[in-house]
Amino acid sequence: MSASKRAGAGGSPLWQxxxxxxxxxxxxxxxxxxVAPLVAWLVASHLDGTDKVFLPxxxxxxxRIWSWATDDDLAADVAISTWRVVAGWAxxxxxxxxxxxxxxxxxxxxxxxxxxxxxxxxxxxxAFIPLVMLxxxxxEGSKVAIIFIGTFFQMVLMVAEDVRRVPLAQIEAAQTMGxxxxxxxxxxxxxxxxxxxLDTLRVTMGWAWTYLVVAELVAxxxxxxxxxxxxxxxxxxxxxxxxxxLIGLIGLLIDQGFRLVHRKAFPYLAxxxx
Amino acid sequence: xxxSIDIRDAFKTFGHGPQAIHALxxxxxxxxxNEFVTFVGASGCGKSTLLRMICGLESLSRGSxxxxxxxxxxPGVDRAMVFQHYSLYPWLxxxxxxxxxxxxxxHTRDRTSADVEKAAxxxxxxxxxxGLSHVAxxxxxxxxxGMQQRVAIARALMSRPxxxxxxxxxxxxxxxxxEVMHDLIRxxxxxxxxxxxxxxxxxxxxxxxxxxxxLMAPRPGRIDTLYDVPLPAERHQDxxxxxxxxxxxxxxxxxxxxxxxxxTDLEQLARLNADVGADAALTTD
Numbered sequence: 001m002s003a004s005k006r007a008g009a010g011g012s013p014l015w016q017x018x019x020x021x022x023x024x025x026x027x028x029x030x031x032x033x034x035v036a037p038l039v040a041w042l043v044a045s046h047l048d049g050t051d052k053v054f055l056p057x058x059x060x061x062x063x064r065i066w067s068w069a070t071d072d073d074l075a076a077d078v079a080i081s082t083w084r085v086v087a088g089w090a091x092x093x094x095x096x097x098x099x100x101x102x103x104x105x106x107x108x109x110x111x112x113x114x115x116x117x118x119x120x121x122x123x124x125x126x127a128f129i130p131l132v133m134l135x136x137x138x139x140e141g142s143k144v145a146i147i148f149i150g151t152f153f154q155m156v157l158m159v160a161e162d163v164r165r166v167p168l169a170q171i172e173a174a175q176t177m178g179x180x181x182x183x184x185x186x187x188x189x190x191x192x193x194x195x196x197x198l199d200t201l202r203v204t205m206g207w208a209w210t211y212l213v214v215a216e217l218v219a220x221x222x223x224x225x226x227x228x229x230x231x232x233x234x235x236x237x238x239x240x241x242x243x244x245x246l247i248g249l250i251g252l253l254i255d256q257g258f259r260l261v262h263r264k265a266f267p268y269l270a271x272x273x274x
Numbered sequence: 275x276x277x278s279i280d281i282r283d284a285f286k287t288f289g290h291g292p293q294a295i296h297a298l299x300x301x302x303x304x305x306x307x308n309e310f311v312t313f314v315g316a317s318g319c320g321k322s323t324l325l326r327m328i329c330g331l332e333s334l335s336r337g338s339x340x341x342x343x344x345x346x347x348x349p350g351v352d353r354a355m356v357f358q359h360y361s362l363y364p365w366l367x368x369x370x371x372x373x374x375x376x377x378x379x380x381h382t383r384d385r386t387s388a389d390v391e392k393a394a395x396x397x398x399x400x401x402x403x404x405g406l407s408h409v410a411x412x413x414x415x416x417x418x419x420g421m422q423q424r425v426a427i428a429r430a431l432m433s434r435p436x437x438x439x440x441x442x443x444x445x446x447x448x449x450x451x452x453e454v455m456h457d458l459i460r461x462x463x464x465x466x467x468x469x470x471x472x473x474x475x476x477x478x479x480x481x482x483x484x485x486x487x488x489l490m491a492p493r494p495g496r497i498d499t500l501y502d503v504p505l506p507a508e509r510h511q512d513x514x515x516x517x518x519x520x521x522x523x524x525x526x527x528x529x530x531x532x533x534x535x536x537x538t539d540l541e542q543l544a545r546l547n548a549d550v551g552a553d554a555a556l557t558t559d
Contacts, residue, residue, distance in 0.1 A: 170360065170363060172331055176330075178350065180380075187378075268365055268413040
């Protein structure tokens with residue numbers, strides 16, 4: 001039996017577990033993965049008997065985005081929604097990063113805060129809406145607060161886990177060189193965890209966007225999420241599609257931005273970036 | 275710079291009550307200044323634990339350890355440690371890793387410009403000594419395992435520690451790279467004059483490197499036998515085939531088998547073989 005027929009290693013490189021593939025093939029497959037659903041959507045919307053209210057076609061949605069941009073101030077909706085998401089997420093990050101650093105570094109802080117955080121993160125953010133309205137009011141703060149609640153508790157636990165994954169040998173090596181506790185935190189744990197922390201920030205930014213529609217349920221009259229909710233009331237299916245697609249597109253752009261920063265900021269991880 | 279190490283009846287117990295693990299009991303050992311001592315023994319004999327206790331990374335349950343007569347309390351700049359792996363800082367280049375200790379307050383008190391210059395010279399000298407000149411600006415992830423350990427050793431030597439502790443530093447390297455590293459570390463021992471304590475599970479490595487071998491035994495972890503290595507101070511690879519070397523290797527391996535509980539395994543195996551022989555005799559009859 002030839003070597004290439006070994007179990008798990010035979011056949012085309014495309015089907016070998018974790019095997020590298022040709023970059024051209026990679027991009028072709030990625031393009032196909034994006035275009036295929038679009039074509040399927042186009043075909044489905046043009047089938048006889050498909051009601052436009054039930055499933056608007058890509059052209060209808062594009063036209064709606066165009067009219068939204070020209071007549072309905074799409075830019076303002078995008079801006080206010082982006083601001084809410086980024087503000088809620090940044091507030092989470094500002095508290096979760098230091099807190100997670102301490103939970104991941106000190107067992108005592110972990111014992112004190114992790115079970116509590118684990119408990120709270122299972123509470124649905126949507127259920128907090130009445131309380132948020134009661135405590136924060138119905139101004140901008142309430143939308144930011146909902147996004148904060150949706151991301152913060154997960155983020156703390158992820159940051160703590162990133163910090164715990166710093167190899168003990170890196171910390172002990174610094175101890176043997178006479179590093180103080182604050183020096184170990186500042187010069188070993190933080191720089192060592194940084195790539196993982198940036199990944200955590202990227203993933204939680206995605207979650208923050210998924211909470212946008214929920215956040216804009218609260219006494220809103222602007223934003224992409226609000227537009228989707230309003231369109232639902234008037235059964236403007238094409239606008240619902242437009243809103244959802246725009247949120248997805250903005251999320252994708254931000255995600256790619258994070259990946260770019262990751263590549264530029266951590267050149268020593270060259271092997272891990274694709 | 276060099277220093278003596280005095281282990282005075284050290285005990286280490288992990289856990290409490292009936293589940294307690296006696297990692298080390300009654301460890302007594304005096305290591306002379308500039309001595310090269312190797313610890314060998316079966317797994318669970320406490321050799322790494324004892325090394326980490328000398329380093330100050332592990333506390334003692336009883337007894338004390340003194341360096342130059344002074345009992346230690348926690349890690350200190352007089353004792354550098356080389357770990358088996360994962361201890362380099364991947365975000366720093368080779369040179370930055372080696373100079374890492376210069377960022378720490380413990381190494382920068384009363385710093386004059388002459389000190390800074392001396393440190394830069396020291397880093398350059400270590401990079402040359404370790405054969406790292408061509409990769410001085412590379413990141414650790416771009417280096418082979420052997421090269422990474424050279425960086426770890428250079429980093430440990432940067433502050434001229436009187437004591438160098440090494441915890442199976444070559445355990446993950448291939449045989450050829452190891453041989454090169456052995457001669458390199460013996461060279462370091464001569465050049466730097468430091469006291470070296472080296473933990474390994476490889477008996478040949480222990481004999482080739484050490485002036486004295488400390489054989490440790492498990493359950494409970496303890497120091498079992500001390501061996502003086504009957505080889506000249508200057509060593510070369512051919513010595514591994516001399517009768518003295520082989521005799522000592524046989525003696526130590528035999529003692530490790532006796533103390534590790536492997537002896538019973540071997541007897542069991544011998545019995546099985548005998549049974550197979552008997553069966554074969556019956557069927558061919």
